[in-house]
Amino acid sequence: xxxxxxxxxxxxxxxxxxxxxxxxxxxxxxxxxxxxxxxxxxxxxxxxxxxxxxxxxxxxxxxxxxxxxxxxxxxxxxxxxxxxxxxxxxxxxxxxxxxxxxxxxxxxxxxxxxxxxxxxxxxxxxxxxxxxxxxxxxxxxxxxxxxxxxxxxxxxxxxxxxxxxxxxxxxxxxxxxxxxxxxxxxxxxxxxxxxxxxxxxxxxxxxxxxxxxxxxxxxxxxxxxxxxxxxxxxxxxxxxxxxxxxxxxxxxxxxxxxxxxxxxxxxx
Numbered sequence: 413x414x415x416x417x418x419x420x421x422x423x424x425x426x427x428x429x430x431x432x433x434x435x436x437x438x439x440x441x442x443x444x445x446x447x448x449x450x451x452x453x454x455x456x457x458x459x460x461x462x463x464x465x466x467x468x469x470x471x472x473x474x475x476x477x478x479x480x481x482x483x484x485x486x487x488x489x490x491x492x493x494x495x496x497x498x499x500x501x502x503x504x505x506x507x508x509x510x511x512x513x514x515x516x517x518x519x520x521x522x523x524x525x526x527x528x529x530x531x532x533x534x535x536x537x538x539x540x541x542x543x544x545x546x547x548x549x550x551x552x553x554x555x556x557x558x559x560x561x562x563x564x565x566x567x568x569x570x571x572x573x574x575x576x577x578x579x580x581x582x583x584x585x586x587x588x589x590x591x592x593x594x595x596x597x598x599x600x601x602x603x604x605x606x607x608x609x610x611x612x613x614x615x616x617x618x619x620x621x622x623x624x625x626x627x628x629x630x631x632x633x634x635x636x637x638x639x640x641x642x643x644x645x646x647x648x649x650x651x652x653x654x655x656x657x658x659x660x661x662x663x664x665x666x667x668x669x670x671x672x673x674x675x676x677x678x679x680x
Contacts (some may be wrong), residue, residue, distance in 0.1 A: 427467070427471070427478070427479030427483070427484070427487065428463075428464045428465075428467045428468040428471070428479075428487075429464065431460075431463070431464060431467070431487040431490065431491060432460050432461070432463075432464040434487075434488075434491045435456070435459075435460035435463075435490075435491045435494040435495075436457070436460060438491055438492075438494060438495045439453065439456045439457065439460070439494060439495065439498055442495055442498060442499065446499075446508060446509050446512060447502070447506070448498050448499070448502050449501065449502040449504075449505040449506060451501050451502070451504075451505065452497075452498040452499065452500075452501040452502030452505075453498060454501075455497050455498055455500075455501040456494050456495065456497050456498030456501075459493070459494050459497045459551075460494050463490055463494075466547075467487070467544065470540050470543070470544070471540070474538070474539070474540045476538065476540060480531075480534075480536045480538070480541065481530050481531075481534050481536060482527045482528070482530040482531035482534065482536050482537070482541050483527070483536075483538075483540070483541050483544055485523060485526050485527040485530055486527045486541065486544050486545050486548055487544075488523065489520045489523045489524065489527070489548055490544075490548045492516045492517075492519055492520040493520055493548060493551060493552050493555065495516050496513065496516050496517055496520065496552065496555055496556075497551075497555050499512070499513050499516070500513075500555050500556070500558055500559040503559060503562060504562060510613070510614060510615065513559075513613065514610065514613055514614045517552070517556065517610055517613065518610065520548075520552055521552070521606050521610065524545070524549060527541070527545055528545070549602075549606075550572075550575045550576070552606075553571065553572045553575075553605055553606060553609065554569075554572030554573065554575075554576070555572070556572065556606075556609040556610070556612075556613055557569050557570070557571040557572035557573070557609060558572065559613055560609060560612045560613060560626060563612070563619070563622075564612070564619075564622070564623050564626055567630075568626055568630070570630055570633075571605055571609070571626070571629060571630050571633060574633055574634075574637055578637060578641075587644060587645070587647075587648035587651075588641070588644050590644055590647060590648070592640055592643065592644070593643075597636065598636055598640075601632050601633060601635075601636040604629055604632060605629050605633060608625050608626055608628075608629040609626070609629070611625065612625065612626050
């Protein structure tokens with residue numbers, strides 16, 4: 413199955429639809445060769461439909477008339493994630509071929525850096541592209557954390573759920589929406605999650621060692637998110653303090669009695 417970037421970027425309305433067709437084709441191929449459970453089919457299809465609707469809405473909202481080459485690469489990664497999702501859900505009912513699952517995950521992760529390079533080289537970087545890339549990564553991590561939960565316990569889902577909990581919390585606490593300063597360590601922690609979960613998925617390590625690695629990955633994630641939340645809270649406190657001082661100064665200016673000029677002496 414070959415999908416040209418030119419086809420994906422031809423018109424705004426066709427890109428997401430072509431992506432949906434590619435995902436359904438992949439699911440059909442997996443069902444015919446390795447087998448998918450009904451729940452796996454449903455999960456993969458639901459993911460494909462939601463992705464198509466969200467991507468189409470994002471293109472319309474930003475006024476982008478073409479998907480763009482970088483977003484086309486991300487859409488290719490998202491197509492692989494549909495297959496990973498279907499297989500991960502199927503694994504809870506029947507064993508799935510690990511080599512195929514790991515290959516899909518590995519290619520999706522390997523292409524993670526490609527879309528960014530394509531965006532920079534083609535001068536097609538955009539806020540939508542960055543968000544699209546981030547959402548695909550986040551969902552892939554969530555699916556992998558669900559898959560390894562079958563071996564190590566449901567606590568592993570916290571690795572994939574952390575980002576979504578953070579987003580949900582930001583709806584209730586607007587101060588958590590502030591822009592975070594760039595941190596290289598944040599990127600390292602994110603990369604560690606993917607590597608560790610791939611290794612755990614592929615069963616490359618003894619269970620005890622893999623358990624420790626996944627646990628360590630979760631601890632590093634707690635540290636990273638915790639540090640960001642503390643920074644956001646302290647920044648919000650500084651903003652509130654500065655606003656309170658400004659309000660006090662403004663009130664003093666309003667209530668301060670005005671001095672009227674004294675009339676000049678008669679005959680001066």
